[in-house]
Amino acid sequence: MRKNSIKNTRINGEVQKELSMLINREIKDPRISPMTSVVAVEVAPDLKHAKVYISVLGDEEKKQSTYEGLRSAAPYLRTLLAKTVNLRNTPELTFVMDQSIEYGVNMSKLIDDVNKDMVDDLDDVEDVEDVDTDN
Template sequence: MRKRSIKNTRVNAEVQHELTNIIQRGIKDPRVSQWTSVVAAVVAPDLKTAKAYVSVLGDAKVKEDTIIGLKSAEGYIRRELAKSLNMRNTPEITFILDESIEYGVEMSKKIDEVNKDLHYEDENDA
């Protein structure tokens, strides 16, 4: 059981790395934002399916267009993935928008604002 999870972790990391390269260098679709990164890839143990979590910098329209562009380029992406990875099966990829990075940035801004307000109040009390 332990070997399986180590292998799966390695496969996930390799797929994530290759997907990032393919999206950054190979996709010419104007709908796919240049600010797209693959945050994680989760490949099923049977290697037939994979979920690719992508982060896209931009507004809702840019994010939506990028996901549509990635879905339309799925055949090309799978072919490129098959060329770069030596796997028995090339997984069918589902692209999922991951907004955790933007959420983290937004929360960080809010924390900074609160800290700035607290610091300002401390100076006025002195």
Template structure:
């Protein structure tokens, strides 16, 4: 199966959806932050491995602890995936911290600061 095939895309989407459901409702580990989301899941073409990109709302310590908690619960998560998805092989999951949402929020704040500065200078010029 090719990496960009329709089947691989569908499997990746289903894995992402089920991972988010399991993380939201099934994990009782206190290290996992309540504002944890699965940004995307990339399943390998042979369906043996999966990279799950995780976004955590919080500071660096909370992000690190959430990844550790998810790695320790990997067996449970994989078992739940096997139970809910009808796949021949349940992929091994690697959790990767995704900083893109945090980066976007920071850039948006910086843009707002710059535009606010431009508006105040424009108001001073108008007077």
């Protein structure tokens, strides 16, 4: 099975959906933030390993504690995943912190700031033009 085949894409999506539900509903570890999202999953073609990209909303300490909690819960999650997803092999889970959501929010904020500055500058120019036409 090729890495980007339709079957592999379907497996990635199914594992992602199940892991999202399992992390939010089954894991009771207080280190894991309730604002944890499974962004993507890449299951190897041989179904032995899976990279799970997670995003955590919060400060760096919360991200690190969530990462440690998920690493310690990986065998338990793998067991639950084996019960819910019918695969020949249940992949070994490796968690990777994904910063793309945080990066996108930061970029959106920067764009909004630039747009606000442009509108303010345009308002200032219009005020100056109004004063010139009154004279």
